[in-house]
Amino acid sequence: MEIHGIVAVVTGGGSGLGEATARSLVAKGAKVAVLDLGSSKGAIVAQDLGPNALFVEADVTNDEQVAAAIRRTVEAFGALHVAVNCAGIATAGRTIDKDGQPLDMTPFRRTIEVNLIGTFNVIRLAAAQMVKNLPNADGERGVVINTASVAAFEGQIGQAAYAASKGGVVGMTLPIARDLARDGIRCCTIAPGIFETPMLMGLPESARKALGASVPFPQRLGRPAEYAALVCHIIENPMLNGETIRLDGAIRMAPR
Numbered sequence: 580m581e582i583h584g585i586v587a588v589v590t591g592g593g594s595g596l597g598e599a600t601a602r603s604l605v606a607k608g609a610k611v612a613v614l615d616l617g618s619s620k621g622a623i624v625a626q627d628l629g630p631n632a633l634f635v636e637a638d639v640t641n642d643e644q645v646a647a648a649i650r651r652t653v654e655a656f657g658a659l660h661v662a663v664n665c666a667g668i669a670t671a672g673r674t675i676d677k678d679g680q681p682l683d684m685t686p687f688r689r690t691i692e693v694n695l696i697g698t699f700n701v702i703r704l705a706a707a708q709m710v711k712n713l714p715n716a717d718g719e720r721g722v723v724i725n726t727a728s729v730a731a732f733e734g735q736i737g738q739a740a741y742a743a744s745k746g747g748v749v750g751m752t753l754p755i756a757r758d759l760a761r762d763g764i765r766c767c768t769i770a771p772g773i774f775e776t777p778m779l780m781g782l783p784e785s786a787r788k789a790l791g792a793s794v795p796f797p798q799r800l801g802r803p804a805e806y807a808a809l810v811c812h813i814i815e816n817p818m819l820n821g822e823t824i825r826l827d828g829a830i831r832m833a834p835r
Contacts, residue, residue, distance in 0.1 A: 580660065580661075580715060580717075580719050580722055580814050580817065581815065582604060582607040582608060582609050582814055582815060583607060583609070584608060585609045585610070585660040585661055586609065586610045586611075586612075586652065586656040586657065586658050586659050586660050586661070587601075587604050587609050587610070587611050587612070587659075587661035587662070587663060588611070588614050588635070588652055588659060588661070588663070588705060589601045589611055589612070589613060589662075589663045589665060590614045590615070590637075590639050590663070590664050590665055590666035590697075591614075591664075591665035591666035591667065591726075592613035592614055592621055592625075593613060593616075593619030593621030593622075593623075593634075594620055594776075594777050595665070595774075595776040595777050595803055596665045596771065596774065596807070597613075597615070597663070597665030597666065598613075598624050598803070599803030599806060600663050600665060600803075600806065600810050601613050601624060601625075601628065601632065602628065602807070603807035603808065603810070603811055604661075604807075605628045605629070605631050605632055607811060608631075609631070609661075610655075610656040611625075611628065611631065611632045611633075612633055612634075612635045612648065612651070612652040612655070612656070613625045613628075613632060613633070613634050613635070614635045614636075614639075614645075614648050614666070614701075615634070615637075615666070616636065616637075616638060617636045621634045621636070622634040633651075633652070633656075635648035635651050635652060636648070638697075639664075639666045639693065639700055639701055640692050640693055640696060640697045642700060642704075645700055645701055645704050646704050649704055649705060649708055653708060658712055659705060659708045659709055659721070660709065660712060660720075660721050660722065661722045661723075661724070661814055662706075662709075662721070662723050662724070663724045663726075663810055664697075664701055664702070664724065664725045664726055665726050666693065666698075666701075667694045667697075667726060667744075668689070668690060668693045668694065669778060670687075670689070670690045670740050671738065671741070672686060672740065673736065673737050673739075674739055682739070682740075686740060687739070687740040687743075690740040690741055690743075690744050691740065691744050694741070694744035694745060694747075694748065695743075695744045695748060695751075698726075702723050702725070702766070705721070705723065706721065706723065706759055706762070706764055709762070709764050710762045710764070714763050719763045719764075719765070719817060720762055720763040720764055721759075721762075721763070721765070722764070722765045722766075722767075722813065723755070723759075723764065723766040723767075724766075724767055724768070724810055724813055724814070725748050725752065725768040725769070726748070726768070726769055726770075726771065727745040727746075727749045727768050727769065727770040727771075728741070728742075728745040728770055728771060729770055729771070729772050729825060729827050729830065729831075729832055730742045730745050730832065731745035731746040731749045731770055731823075732746075732749075732770070732825075733831055733832035734746075735832055735835055736834055736835045748768055749768055749770065749823045752767065752822070752823055753821040753822075756820050756821030757821065760820075765813075765817070765819065765821075766821065767813050767819050767820060767821070767822050767823070767824065768822070768823040768824070769806065769809055769810070769813075769823075769824055769826055770823055770824065770825045770826065770827070771801060771806055771826050771827065772794065772825070772826065772827025772828055772830045773790050773791070773793070773794060773801060773827075773830065774800055774801035774802070774803060775787075775800045775801065775802055775803060776803070779800065787800060793830060794830045795828060795830060796828055798828075801827070801828065805826065806826060809824065809826055
């Protein structure tokens with residue numbers, strides 16, 4: 580699918596990987612709806628991107644808000660061809676703490692709700708809109724790209740909730756691709772390693788350098804623009820479907 584002229588919605592588009600993706604897509608000629616919470620910088624990002632972007636406020640776990648955001652996107656730009664799921668949260672906590680107390684289920688449930696259920700919520704609503712598109716020469720009507728994590732494969736100590744949520748995203752990628760194949764909609768997932776996201780950029784520089792040094796090559800943190808570049812390639816390459824792609828510099832996470 581050619582990027583120039585398409586319409587995309589990017590969740591979590593107000594910062595980090597989502598913001599970089601929105602910027603790359605607009606630079607390549609797409610129209611982009613930056614979907615994020617009202618407390619995010621989504622409105623600032625959309626304004627900075629100009630007339631080919633708009634901010635749509637929504638919580639990915641809320642059915643009505645996401646449906647309304649997709650309707651507003653279509654009303655503004657006429658269609659929806661791509662959905663990129665970057666919205667997510669990270670929580671930490673051991674199954675049993677040092678005092679022998681079990682992990683509180685509230686953050687566990689919230690992590691699953693946002694990262695896994697929220698991702699599927701956007702997929703199902705976006706796909707229902709994409710099926711209305713006329714197919715292109717390759718029979719494509721849409722592309723869905725999700726964000727997992729290397730934690731889906733090598734979750735570290737304290738990452739049970741996060742790893743479970745991202746492992747769920749990996750696990751549903753192929754069946755969703757199979758579900759949507761008859762409609763000409765592809766589905767892929769990116770599993771980033773250690774990237775320069777707002778959470779990591781809040782660490783001291785020495786800590787960031789130490790994390791970067793743990794990456795075999797290149798020995799640094801990943802850049803959001805590199806994630807965005809892979810998003811663009813997935814959109815443009817019609818044979819990429821049903822796959823989870825690690826974007827991690829060959830890192831394999833240790834227990835801690």
